[in-house]
Amino acid sequence: MSHVILTKEDLTEAVEYFKRQDAYAFDVETVGEHRGVPSQNQVTWLSMATYGATVVIPMGHPNGDTLISKATRKKNKQTGKFDAIPAVWDEPPAQLRPSQVFEALEPLLFQERYRKIAQGAVFDLVSVAKYYDEQPPVPRYGCTLVASWLLDENRLNGLKPRVIEEYGHKYDTENVGKRVEIHPFSKIARYAYLDARYTWLLWQKMVPLLQAEGLSRAMSMELQVLQALLDMALTGAPVDIEALRRLDVDLARQLEGIVERVYKAAGKVFNINSSQQKADILFGMKSAGGQGIKPRKLTKGGKKKRRDGEKPTLYDYSTDAEELKRHSDNPVCATLLEYQEVNKLHGTYVQGYLGNEKEGKPSIIFDGSIFPTFKQYGTVTGRFSASEPNLQNVPRPGTELGKAVRGLFIAPPGKAPVLTDAGARELGWKLLVADYGQIELRVIAHFLGYGAWYDGFHAGIDAHTATASAVFGVSPEKVTTDQRNRSKTLAFAVLFGAEAETVAKSMGASVAEAEDFLALQARTMPEVGKFKAWLIRDALSHEVPHIRTLIGRKRRLPDLASSVRWIRARAERQLLNSLVQGSAADINKLALIRMGHLCRQNREWLRLSLTVHDELVVHCREDKTEEGAALLQQAMIGTEIQKLIKVPLTADVKVCDRWSEAK
Structure with a gap:
């Protein structure tokens, strides 16, 4: 079997070989002004690897291997700037058209029996979906980037760093994948070959490691999250x-x-x-x-x-x-x-x-929408990060700028044709926006198992009111606004390990007053300090100090064992926050999975669009908003999620035309 596929006969032979396997890794190389946006780019190379075989399929690479003239620059007389003049190569070999390639690959991509593995799988899966009427390849999936991140969230988990560490092979020192179209044919062929081959080898190595570290459940969840991310990547978010x-x-x-x-x-x-x-x-x-x-x-x-x-x-x-x-x-x-x-x-x-x-x-912005890339592996705690654009940094909804930015995101402006008893109608769309109520404080209350927060949530009392009641020694109904605001600062000081100086600025008080307030909280809510101390001991009981989140994801903090006091203290401050943020991320990801499943069942009127921290944004046809809101709330706080946590969860669902109207 040829490594580089240039003819229909070679492609047929390769597909038949891959069809006899149960899994394969694949990788795409893309071009175009928006090569980094998978729903908009153009695929010009696709490589695949499995047991005993790796193939590379070019689909329109412009260069041969003989350099005719080097890249240079020429001064533009009109602008005074230097314009780049690309290198000129001889003609490349004749290549198959994308339509030919994707028609032949359809049995491999759209049958559940094959596990489809990629490094950063969302990008590759969405990149090929556009060649199938925006239908992504069907699950089962695998992702070496997610697997590597679960195995060690503190290291560089890109493909090349992993290959260097695992195999001692440093390849592609020129970063040719950034602009494949300016390099010679054979160089890209070898690069694409190695990307697919090493992705396959790493997957084979990582699966038993995930099992040995008790991370199979976490990996299973993340692969289901991946499916929801495909839906969002293809739906996009309309903007005004x-x-x-x-x-x-x-x-x-x-x-x-x-x-x-x-x-x-x-x-x-x-x-x-x-x-x-x-x-x-x-x-x-x-x-x-x-x-x-x-x-x-x-x-x-x-x-x-x-x-x-x-x-x-x-x-x-x-x-x-x-x-x-x-x-x-x-x-x-x-x-x-x-x-x-x-x-x-x-x-x-x-x-x-x-x-x-x-x-x-x-x-x-493409056809009135943006298509952010959500990265489930983007943080050490398990929370999402995002790029193109980074929606995780959208300002708080309570601020003027936060409202302005959120107001840009609107319900889909088009109409959906619907056949009713009264005849055909065209109906518009609404946004359904839901977020968890005080999710991080509910998570810490779950782990504490008793005390002011735990009892307060079970009694239906706001967490900050419960904190104020305990700290100031008054009944919840007698808590003043000032006391509640001070206790809000205190609660987040506990979560994020803020020191007295930071607390003082947040409260508008002196450092001495903040220190007294923190000491008062420690005396009146001793369960927090006891749990922190236990958590440190438990983390240190492992060879590599770590904690596990609700679904078993590890957060490794080796600095807990440092002999340097300030390094150790920093890790101790991070520990509780890592447990709480990581477990809140677990809950949010499970809700995303559940809502994604419901949206796929009701695709004609319900579509998953965005997730930002503890919020989900869904497109819903206007005649179905009541049913859609009920489904969204069920996805977020239904029995399967509620049973994970020992305090009641709440989720507020709003129907609106703009994201800013939700809060």
């Missing part, structure tokens, strides 16, 4: 383009005003986007026009200098949002922080969507 353009103008105007306030607070004009100039302003001596702030957090370069025995300069210290928040009482820091937040919104959620011609960034 006109509102987006108006927000573009509004944020640009806001930024101009904020910049003026920054200059006024600093007493001088400087490059607000320059880290060095910001360091001069923030950390410079007051006598020299600086703010005299003592720098605390080193950049990566600063840390390297210190490790190498060099003394860091002012420019080796961070001026990021975390550091600005530490000094939010300083007018320069406060206005810089505001600038960074608004500028990030403008860049991420406006120009990021619309595109920016000056910077060569294309729009990511």
Whole structure:
């Protein structure tokens, strides 16, 4: 069997061989302006590997192997800039058309008996779905990226780092997959061959490791999550383009005003986007026009200098949002922080969507919708991350900017034809938006098993009210708004391991007052401290210190055993948060699986669109909103999920036209 498939006869022979197996790995190489968006790209290479065979199928690679002229640059007389002139190669060999290839592969992709394995499987599965009328290959799936992440969430889990570690082979030092179309035919053929072959080999190695580490249940859940992510990747999220353009103008105007306030607070004009100039302003001596702030957090370069025995300069210290928040009482820091937040919104959620011609960034809106990539492996705790765009960073719904950004996401504008007893009708769509109520505090109450939070949730009392009642020694109905707000800060200090300084700023109190408040909480809610102490002991009882979430995912924290006090203390602060966030992520992912299944059963009127933290966003035909809302609530708090946790779960479902209307 030929490794590189160029004829229909070779393709038929390869397919017949693969059909005799029970599983295979596959990988695609893509081109086009939106090569990173799987629903929009163009597949020009597909490679497959199984027991005893690996094949590579080119479908339109433009280059041969003989270089005629090298890539160069030529000055553009009109713009004064240098335009890139690509290399010229001889003609490539004749290749099969995508239609021929995907017709032949259909039996392998659309039969359940074959496990289809890929590295970052959502991308590859959606990339090929467009060649089958947007129908993704049917389960069973496998994903080496998810498997590798479950086996160690703290390492680099890309294919090449795993291959180097497992097999000692370093390949593709040029990162040819980024732009396959500029490289010679044989180089891409070998690259595609190795990607598929190593994906197959790693899967064979990882499956028994997952079983040995007790992670099979977690892997099974993640593969079902993968199926829901395919649905969302193909559904997309409609956006209001006109509102987006108006927000573009509004944020640009806001930024101009904020910049003026920054200059006024600093007493001088400087490059607000320059880290060095910001360091001069923030950390410079007051006598020299600086703010005299003592720098605390080193950049990566600063840390390297210190490790190498060099003394860091002012420019080796961070001026990021975390550091600005530490000094939010300083007018320069406060206005810089505001600038960074608004500028990030403008860049991420406006120009990021619309595109920016000056910077060569294309729009990511296709037929009125965006198609985010949700990564189930994107964090160490198990929560989703997202890109193109990063919806996990959408501002809080209670803020003005949060409402503006969420208001961009709308129900599908089209009409759905429906045949009723009264005849044919065209009906519109609505959004169903649901989120869990205080999910992280419910999770910690579950693990505690008793105390103020546990009892409060069972009594139907809000967690922050229950905290205030316990800490201030008053009945729940007598808790004041101020007491509840202070207890809200306290609850999240417990979850995230915040220190007294941070708590003080959140409460608008002195550090001494915050320390007294934290001490009071420790005395009145001793169950929290006892559980933290037990959790540390339990984690340290393992060879590699770790905890397990509700469904058994591991969160490894080797720094718990560090002999360095501050490193150990940081890991101890992360431990409870990892357990709680990871278990909340388990619940959210299970809800996503359940809702995805219901949407597939009712595809003509119910479609899964987005997940952001503990929220699910669904498209529902307007005549079915009551039924859809009931299904969504059942997916999130039904018996199969509720039995996992010992306190009652709640989920609030809203019917709306814009995401911002849900809260």
